[in-house]
Amino acid sequence: MLHKRPLMALTLALAAVWGANASAGEIVVSAAASLTNAFKEVAQGFEKEHAGTKVVLNFGASDVLLQQIVKGAPADVFASADQKAMDKAVEEKAVKPATRVDFAANQIVLIVPTDSKAGIKSLKDLERAEVKRIAYGNPASVPVGRYTQAALQAQGLWDAVQAKSVLAQNVRQSLDYVARGEVDAGFVFATDAAIMPGKVDVAVRVPSTTPVTYPIALTTREAAAKEAESFVAYVMSPAGQAILSRYGFQKP
Numbered sequence: 413m414l415h416k417r418p419l420m421a422l423t424l425a426l427a428a429v430w431g432a433n434a435s436a437g438e439i440v441v442s443a444a445a446s447l448t449n450a451f452k453e454v455a456q457g458f459e460k461e462h463a464g465t466k467v468v469l470n471f472g473a474s475d476v477l478l479q480q481i482v483k484g485a486p487a488d489v490f491a492s493a494d495q496k497a498m499d500k501a502v503e504e505k506a507v508k509p510a511t512r513v514d515f516a517a518n519q520i521v522l523i524v525p526t527d528s529k530a531g532i533k534s535l536k537d538l539e540r541a542e543v544k545r546i547a548y549g550n551p552a553s554v555p556v557g558r559y560t561q562a563a564l565q566a567q568g569l570w571d572a573v574q575a576k577s578v579l580a581q582n583v584r585q586s587l588d589y590v591a592r593g594e595v596d597a598g599f600v601f602a603t604d605a606a607i608m609p610g611k612v613d614v615a616v617r618v619p620s621t622t623p624v625t626y627p628i629a630l631t632t633r634e635a636a637a638k639e640a641e642s643f644v645a646y647v648m649s650p651a652g653q654a655i656l657s658r659y660g661f662q663k664p
Contacts (some may be wrong), residue, residue, distance in 0.1 A: 439636045439643055440486050442470045442477040444493035444555065444626065445582040446518065446601045450659035451491070457655060458646045465639050473582040474498075475553035481506045481631060488640035491515070491628040491647075493583070493601070494555035498627040507629040514664035515647050516626040516656050519602040520559050522616040525593045532597055532615045535564070539572045547589040547598035550579040556586070560599040562621045587612065603660040625664045 443451050448471045455467035470477065470487065474497035481487045482504050490507055492498045501507040524532050530543055538546060549557030557579075564570040580586035583600050590598040591611040601624070605614050628647060630640050646652045653663070 437464055438466045438468050439488040439639045440468045440470060441489040441491065441643065442472070442481060442485075442487040443489075443491040444474045444477070445471050445584045446493055446556070446604055447471065447491060447516075447626070448584065449607055450603070450656050450661060453655050453659075454647060454652055457651055458643055461646065462639070462642060465642075467643065471582075473549065473554040475500070475555075476582070478504070478506060486633065486635070487631050488633055488636045489628065489643055490631055491626060492555065493518075493624075493626055494558060495622075495625065495627060496558060497555060498629065501629065505632060507631050509629070511641070511644065512627055512629040513644070513648065514625045515628050515653075516661040517664045518624040518626065518661060520556065520563060520599060520618040520620055520624060521602045521605050521614045522597055522599055522618055523587070523590050523605050523612040524597045524615045525590055526611055526613050527593070528596070528613070530596050535567060535569055535616055535618065538569065538576070538597065543596045544576055545578050545595040546573055546576045547578040547580050547586040547595040548573075549583055549586055549599075550581065554580065554582055556583040556599060556601060559620055559622070559624060560618070563618050566619075566621050606660045623664075626661075 451469060455469055458467055474492040478497055478501050490501055502509050548560045551557035551561045561570060564573050578589060578595050583604055586598045587600045587604045589595045591608050605612055628644055
């Protein structure tokens with residue numbers, strides 16, 4: 413059974429966990445879902461170098477995270493999976509534009525369940541009648557969905573794939589749908605596919621019409637601005653970049 417969680421429910425749940433403000437000595441990092449595994453290790457490394465500072469991580473679709481910030485959820489750092497979400501953050505005055513910097517790059521891939529018998533070897537195969545359900549992030553709120561739509565439009569396949577769509581609320585949900593065999597195929601980032609090697613296979617590495625780069629910036633919240641600046645510096649440091657590299661991220 414596929415379930416969708418509306419933005420309002422997510423925002424309310426977030427508020428219930430955090431309360432009105434983050435605690436003293438904490439910085440809140442809102443980061444794209446595809447950064448989950450890597451940023452957990454980045455946070456651990458940062459905390460070891462900055463005794464007394466705790467990193468609270470909040471993961472989700474980039475656009476959803478931005479709306480949480482705009483609606484008042486505490487966040488000191490925003491890390492997006494595409495430039496469009498960060499552009500929106502700048503427009504909404506949710507981040508400090510001068511602190512914006514690209515810190516990682518990725519690639520879009522088409523994945524299938526490891527036990528798939530569909531024989532999907534190309535994007536063109538998605539048009540076949542036996543391929544009935546294809547998962548990808550909702551382009552309205554999920555960067556991987558926007559990258560997917562642009563790539564498929566460039567190859568004249570968007571309408572055919574859209575007709576079979578199972579929209580995911582973030583890239584990890586799309587990954588889970590494929591891993592559980594609930595869909596025939598799905599679009600995710602290469603780094604997401606890499607964390608489930610025994611459950612999904614990469615069928616196609618998808619050429620992107622725009623570079624898949626990840627920007628990070630400080631929010632306009634001043635409560636922990638100095639610590640937040642140090643976190644971004646750690647992400648950009650050799651130590652932080654080495655962690656990202658281990659999880660398959662490339663340099664921007």
